[in-house]
Amino acid sequence: MAEPAQVPSLVYLVTGGCGFLGEHIVRMLLEREPRLRELRVFDLHLSPWLEELKTGPVQVTAIQGDVTQAHEVAAAVAGSHVVIHTAGLVDVFGKASPQTIHRVNVQGTQNVIEACMQTGTQFLIYTSSMEVVGPNVKGHPFYRGNEDTPYEAVHRHPYPCSKALAEQLVLEANGRKVNGGLPLVTCALRPTGIYGEGHQVMRDFYNQGLRFGGRLFRAIPASVEHGRVYVGNVAWMHVLVARELEQRAALMGGQVYFCYDKSPYKSYEDFNMEFLGPCGLRLIGTHPLLPYWLLVLLATLNALLQWLLRPLVLYTPLLNPYTLAVANTTFTVSTNKAQRHFGYKPLFSWEESKARTIQWVQALEGSAW
Numbered sequence: 134m135a136e137p138a139q140v141p142s143l144v145y146l147v148t149g150g151c152g153f154l155g156e157h158i159v160r161m162l163l164e165r166e167p168r169l170r171e172l173r174v175f176d177l178h179l180s181p182w183l184e185e186l187k188t189g190p191v192q193v194t195a196i197q198g199d200v201t202q203a204h205e206v207a208a209a210v211a212g213s214h215v216v217i218h219t220a221g222l223v224d225v226f227g228k229a230s231p232q233t234i235h236r237v238n239v240q241g242t243q244n245v246i247e248a249c250m251q252t253g254t255q256f257l258i259y260t261s262s263m264e265v266v267g268p269n270v271k272g273h274p275f276y277r278g279n280e281d282t283p284y285e286a287v288h289r290h291p292y293p294c295s296k297a298l299a300e301q302l303v304l305e306a307n308g309r310k311v312n313g314g315l316p317l318v319t320c321a322l323r324p325t326g327i328y329g330e331g332h333q334v335m336r337d338f339y340n341q342g343l344r345f346g347g348r349l350f351r352a353i354p355a356s357v358e359h360g361r362v363y364v365g366n367v368a369w370m371h372v373l374v375a376r377e378l379e380q381r382a383a384l385m386g387g388q389v390y391f392c393y394d395k396s397p398y399k400s401y402e403d404f405n406m407e408f409l410g411p412c413g414l415r416l417i418g419t420h421p422l423l424p425y426w427l428l429v430l431l432a433t434l435n436a437l438l439q440w441l442l443r444p445l446v447l448y449t450p451l452l453n454p455y456t457l458a459v460a461n462t463t464f465t466v467s468t469n470k471a472q473r474h475f476g477y478k479p480l481f482s483w484e485e486s487k488a489r490t491i492q493w494v495q496a497l498e499g500s501a502w
C-alpha cells in the first residue's frame with residue numbers, strides 16, 4: 134500500500150457496505166480516512182443513501198454484486214489497496230438454509246481471499262464474530278475472557294460454524310504471496326453483540342413491545358451477562374486496523390481482535406432496556422416469568438412451526454432453541470489487545486453510544502414518542 138501521501142491516493146473496498154455495520158464503516162471511512170481517493174461499496178442490495186455520499190471529495194463507487202460469484206468479487210477487488218470484508222448472512226433465525234449460509238459466509242470469504250491474491254491487494258480485514266468462540270453447544274460461560282482465554286469452541290449451528298470456518302481461511306491466508314510477490318496481510322475482528330442505529334434485532338424487540346402495550350416480559354435471568362459493543366466503535370476499529378495494518382504487519386498480521394468498548398455488562402434483555410426503557414417500554418418481571426423448561430418447549434415449538442410452515446411462509450421468531458441457549462449463556466470479553474497492538478480506544482463513550490441509540494429508536498416508525 135502506498136506511503137501515506139499528502140494527496141488522497143488509496144482505494145478501499147467494503148463488502149457488505151450497505152448493511153447495519155457496513156454503513157457505519159463506510160460513513161466512518163469518509164469522515165476519518167483522509168488518504169482515501171476511492172471508496173468502493175460492494176453489496177448484494179445497494180441502498181439509496183449511497184447516492185448522497187457521491188457529492189463529496191472521495192469517489193464513492195457503488196457495486197451491486199454477490200460475494201458467492203468469484204468473478205464479481207475479483208472485479209471489485211482489482212486495484213484496491215485495502216479490503217474490509219463484512220458481507221455475510223447474519224442468520225440465527227432460520228431465514229436461510231445452512232447451505233446458503235455456508236455459501237455466502239465461507240465460499241464468499243474464500244472468493245475475497247482469492248481475489249486479493251489474484252489482483253495483488255495486500256490488506257484484508259475480516260469482520261468475524263464472538264460466535265467463533267462461543268457460547269458453545271455445552272453452554273459454558275465465557276466470563277470477561279480475552280483473545281487468549283482457553284475455551285472449548287464447539288458449534289453445531291450453521292452461522293457460528295460458517296464464521297469460524299471463514300475466520301480460519303482469512304488467518305491462514307496471512308503471509309501468502311499476492312500477484313506481484315508481496316505478502317497478503319490479514320486480520321479478523323470479533324465483535325460481540327453489536328447495537329446502535331440500524332440494528333434490526335433491537336427494532337424487532339421494540340416492535341414486539343409495542344404490540345404488547347409497551348411491555349416486554351423477562352425470559353432471561355438478569356445474572357446472565359452478555360457483552361455488547363456500539364456499532365460506531367466497531368466501525369472505528371475497522372478504520373483503525375485498515376490504517377495501521379501496513380505499518381504493523383508483523384505484529385497484526387494473522388491476528389484476531391475482539392471489538393470492545395465501555396458498554397456495560399448486562400443480560401441481553403436488560404441491556405436492550407437501556408434504550409427501550411427511555412422510549413416508553415417496560416420489562417415485566419425481576420425474574421424470568423416462565424420456567425426455563427417451558428421456554429425450551431416454546432422455542433422448540435417455534436422451530437417445529439418454522440419447519441411445518443416453510444412451504445407456505447417464512448416464520449422466523451426471535452425465540453428458537455439456538456437464540457434461547459445463546460441468550461442464557463454468559464459471554465463477556467475484557468481485553469485491551471486492540472489498544473496494545475494498534476492504539477485502539479473507543480471513539481464513542483457509553484453515554485454517547487446510549488444517547489445515539491435512544492435517538493434512533495425514538496425516530497422509528499410507530500415510536501411511542
Ligand SMILES: NC(=O)c1ccc[n+]([C@@H]2O[C@H](COP(=O)([O-])OP(=O)(O)OC[C@H]3O[C@@H](n4cnc5c(N)ncnc54)[C@H](O)[C@@H]3O)[C@@H](O)[C@H]2O)c1
Pocket residue numbers: 148149150151152153154155175176177178198199200201219220221222223237241260261262263296323324325326327328
Ligand atoms: N450484528 C451483530 O451483532 C454482529 C456481531 C458480530 C459480527 N457481525 C458480523 O458483521 C458483519 C455485518 O453484520 P451486520 O449485522 O451488519 O449484518 P447485515 O445483514 O446488516 O449486513 C450484511 C450485509 O451483507 C450483504 N450481503 C449478504 N449476502 C451477500 C452476498 N452474497 N454478496 C454481497 N453482499 C451480501 C447484505 O446485503 C448486507 O448489506 C457480518 O459478517 C456479521 O457476521 C455482526
Ligand SMILES: C[C@@H](CO)CCC[C@@H](C)[C@H]1CC[C@H]2[C@@H]3[C@H](O)C=C4C[C@@H](O)CC[C@]4(C)[C@H]3CC[C@]12C
Pocket residue numbers: 223225261262263264325326327334352353401402451452455456457459460
Ligand atoms: C429469549 C428471547 C426472548 O427475550 C431472547 C432472544 C435474544 C436473542 C434474539 C439474542 C440473544 C443473543 C443475540 C446474539 C448475540 O448478541 C451475538 C450474535 C453474534 C453476531 O455475529 C450475530 C448476532 C448474534 C448471533 C445475536 C443474535 C440475537 C441473539 C441470539
